[in-house]
Amino acid sequence: MHYKNKINKKILFFRKNEFSNAFLRFLFIYCLAVSFLFLFTMLIYSNLNFSAPLDDAFIYFQYARNTAFGNFFEYVKGEGYSSGATSFIYVFFLIPFIYIFKGQYLIIATYIIGGVCLFVTSYFLYKLIHHITNNEKLAFFGVLLFVLNGNILWGFFSGMEICLIFTFVILALYYIAVPSETYKKILALCFLSLTRPESYILVLIFFIVKIFNRIYNKKEKLLVYLIPVFTGLIYFLLNKFFTGDYMPNTMRAKSNFSLFYFDYTEMIKHGWVFYLQFLKDIFNGGKEHYFLHYSLFFFLIGIMPGVIKEIKNKKMEFFSISFFWFFIGVMATMFSSFALVHNFRYTMPFTIIFILFLVNGLKFVFDTLKISKYSLLVMAILSVFIVFNIFTFFANIINFGRDCNAIYSQSIQAGKWLRENLKDKKVAVNDVGAIQYFFNGKIFDLVGLVTNHQAINFRNGLPGVFEALERIKPEYFMVHIGWFNYEPYTIFKKPKLAEFSIKREPPYYVIGSPEICFETDMSLFQSGDEMLKDFTENGNFILKDKIDICDIIDEKEHSYKIWVKWRGEYPGTELYEENSKYSGKRIIDAGRITSGGEQFKIKNLIPGVDTKIIIRTYNNPRNLLDVFINGQKIGRWLIEETEGFSENEFFIKGDYIKKTEEIIKLEVVSKNRYNSFYYFILQKKT
Numbered sequence: 001m002h003y004k005n006k007i008n009k010k011i012l013f014f015r016k017n018e019f020s021n022a023f024l025r026f027l028f029i030y031c032l033a034v035s036f037l038f039l040f041t042m043l044i045y046s047n048l049n050f051s052a053p054l055d056d057a058f059i060y061f062q063y064a065r066n067t068a069f070g071n072f073f074e075y076v077k078g079e080g081y082s083s084g085a086t087s088f089i090y091v092f093f094l095i096p097f098i099y100i101f102k103g104q105y106l107i108i109a110t111y112i113i114g115g116v117c118l119f120v121t122s123y124f125l126y127k128l129i130h131h132i133t134n135n136e137k138l139a140f141f142g143v144l145l146f147v148l149n150g151n152i153l154w155g156f157f158s159g160m161e162i163c164l165i166f167t168f169v170i171l172a173l174y175y176i177a178v179p180s181e182t183y184k185k186i187l188a189l190c191f192l193s194l195t196r197p198e199s200y201i202l203v204l205i206f207f208i209v210k211i212f213n214r215i216y217n218k219k220e221k222l223l224v225y226l227i228p229v230f231t232g233l234i235y236f237l238l239n240k241f242f243t244g245d246y247m248p249n250t251m252r253a254k255s256n257f258s259l260f261y262f263d264y265t266e267m268i269k270h271g272w273v274f275y276l277q278f279l280k281d282i283f284n285g286g287k288e289h290y291f292l293h294y295s296l297f298f299f300l301i302g303i304m305p306g307v308i309k310e311i312k313n314k315k316m317e318f319f320s321i322s323f324f325w326f327f328i329g330v331m332a333t334m335f336s337s338f339a340l341v342h343n344f345r346y347t348m349p350f351t352i353i354f355i356l357f358l359v360n361g362l363k364f365v366f367d368t369l370k371i372s373k374y375s376l377l378v379m380a381i382l383s384v385f386i387v388f389n390i391f392t393f394f395a396n397i398i399n400f401g402r403d404c405n406a407i408y409s410q411s412i413q414a415g416k417w418l419r420e421n422l423k424d425k426k427v428a429v430n431d432v433g434a435i436q437y438f439f440n441g442k443i444f445d446l447v448g449l450v451t452n453h454q455a456i457n458f459r460n461g462l463p464g465v466f467e468a469l470e471r472i473k474p475e476y477f478m479v480h481i482g483w484f485n486y487e488p489y490t491i492f493k494k495p496k497l498a499e500f501s502i503k504r505e506p507p508y509y510v511i512g513s514p515e516i517c518f519e520t521d522m523s524l525f526q527s528g529d530e531m532l533k534d535f536t537e538n539g540n541f542i543l544k545d546k547i548d549i550c551d552i553i554d555e556k557e558h559s560y561k562i563w564v565k566w567r568g569e570y571p572g573t574e575l576y577e578e579n580s581k582y583s584g585k586r587i588i589d590a591g592r593i594t595s596g597g598e599q600f601k602i603k604n605l606i607p608g609v610d611t612k613i614i615i616r617t618y619n620n621p622r623n624l625l626d627v628f629i630n631g632q633k634i635g636r637w638l639i640e641e642t643e644g645f646s647e648n649e650f651f652i653k654g655d656y657i658k659k660t661e662e663i664i665k666l667e668v669v670s671k672n673r674y675n676s677f678y679y680f681i682l683q684k685k686t
Helices: 002-045 056-068 088-098 103-133 136-147 150-156 162-177 182-193 197-216 223-243 249-254 264-283 295-312 318-334 348-368 376-421 433-439 461-472 552-557
Strands: 426-429 442-445 476-480 496-500 515-519 541-548 561-563 572-579 586-594 597-602 611-618 623-629 632-639 645-652 662-668 674-676 678-684
Touching: 002 103, 002 136, 002 376, 056 088, 056 103, 056 433, 088 103, 088 162, 088 223, 103 136, 103 150, 103 162, 103 348, 136 150, 136 348, 136 376, 150 162, 150 348, 150 376, 162 182, 162 197, 162 318, 162 348, 182 197, 182 223, 197 223, 197 318, 264 295, 264 318, 295 318, 295 348, 318 348, 348 376, 376 433, 376 476, 376 496, 376 515, 426 433, 426 461, 433 442, 461 552, 461 572, 461 586, 541 552, 541 597, 561 586, 586 597, 586 611, 597 678, 623 645, 632 645
Parallel strands: 426 442, 426 476
Antiparallel strands: 476 515, 496 515, 541 678, 561 597, 572 586, 586 674, 597 662, 611 645, 611 674, 611 678, 623 632, 623 662
């Protein structure tokens, strides 16, 4: 009997080994084939030219190229370090290929990286599912569910860092779940911490869980897991050292928490509602885009029993960490203004966790109902998931090709045109990836992804960007029509030099309106920097200070603040251009509108001298404002209803001016909102 058992074990071992080898061969061939399929699709749709399905991929190409040749994380040569690469580590994955593939051919590297990551991710997904289900058939099903999902494949071959996050998430989870050397777990977490800010959040979650475990188990390792925490800090510290801001420009430009003004409670409330709706639409199949209806139900019953058991045992490990990683990770992507673009690419990596426990949930249901794993019912249920995935596969192959064609037809062509025609000129652009990679000239990024400190101007909307343009004075624009809506203004009035269009917009938003180039008309830049009427009383008052509202640099220098009266309301920004009724000259100026009030510092004062504050407004209703100096109310300012640009003064007796710098606070008394575009501070001659 003992001899027979040994024989049976050997037979079982060889069968498993044979299946494992066959599976690896299948996986290798599939990943290779699908890499070539997406590459072939790109070439067909782009007329045998190389492209990527979204512009941001070229941002990494540019950073990799410049870094490889000695310009460390410079986007524009000579302008120094820029924090526009959201993924610090992805740049280094691309650098070795820089010496092999030149120009457009660097795109080939992304198919190599994507294919390798797909193979590694799928393999460890198989091993992890097999570990928690002890069912190789379900493990194979989970891999099919993963590698046949067209949305996920779109992400792997998008040219972005998406594939790296998938790989490092599954590697980290595997080494957390399966007993293994600590260094493997730490290494996976270190790579994960450097991949994206969201993935760094996952590492912090892991460490917090370890702290919780240490409270109940003094033997729990803790300090060693500070290694990935500190590793992930490297990029944030580099950003702070070179730019003065810990966060990458890309996060500042896209995060809702980078808005000039927001209410935390309102932001969280709206974000929570948006988050729940997203879970319903995407992970519970509400829009049948990623997963079937009720998939979230199977996910929850696949993960919750394990979470509950770990919490009861006061030792949170694999299930709890996976639970927090999924729900907090997805939530971290929801507070971005771009959360829904590019096939939901920010949320995409968390589908690996979802699939893992979706399969475990199906097993739980089958076991509970005592359905044989080989029954026709099981096969039918699993087949429904696979068939659904096949539809997403073919749909996204087509989407991928269209997206590549869109980028090639517009951004790549625009970049090449700039290289041939405007090589030594400074050009303002709103899609900064492919244009700069092929142009490689002097650009100003209107969105602020690669131009340091521009993101905050972008988050102040069209008026904030305009005030930045007045300082930068780009010689040309290459932008999509409608993105900034400057078309009605004089700065856009010069003849169009070039246009790049696509015949059909892709179903999932990647790129859109025609991209046009024109020379900047700078004739009205700084046209609003002087008072429109004379408040000097024949020279008896002289200008001591002025505040250009919506100019972020000027506002910071004057400690400017703005607020609203009612919860849930936000101050607005405005940009207007018209002929001044005072001088007849045409001016353009940006401003803010609010129901609450403003506060700012006025400088260069002479204590004890009479002072005037001049406010510029536009189509302002009748307003009453209480005026304070350093917290002391000094009067009430009546601003009559006006049309167009108008200016009004408020007189301050010299007795209230105690120092060379004073804090002015304006508080709305009336129910009307008011706007301000400029403040001028005058003092009487002494």
